[in-house]
Amino acid sequence: MNSRLTRTILLALALGFFVVWVLEFRRTTLFESYWLLLLSIVCLLFFQFSRLKASLKAGKTENSVSNPVKSKSAKTVKK
Template sequence: MNPKLIKTLLIAGAIGFFIMWVLELQRTDMKNSYWLILLCITCLLSFQYYRIKRGETGVPTGEKPKDTGTTGTKKASPTKRKRK
């Protein structure tokens, strides 16, 4: 399966279970709706595990991403030439 599809399904599942849990919590009590929040947490943890397993760590907080612009574009400094 496509890795992006798996990540999308896990995140969508977590959001969906969370919304269902909120709606079910309004209808009943925590005792009868905790299984939905457990499914939400399971999807989130599976997403994290899959992301770490694939090696997608992202940019750590506090560090700037490296510039991917062109390098070596310094303006040449004028020099005096001796004419013969």
């Protein structure tokens, strides 16, 4: 699945769970509806994780194409 589509779905789920939580919170108590708030937060955390992973992947490919890494020999220090 496309990463942009996944991020869009996660953001929509987070917003949907939050709206349902607000409506449920007005009807009941926090104790009975906190699981909806937790689902909203989990979706936001997965959204952030997906976004960071995509940016790191784009940064790695950009860095490896523009700046090839030279390997250096490791020398041990004698005491």
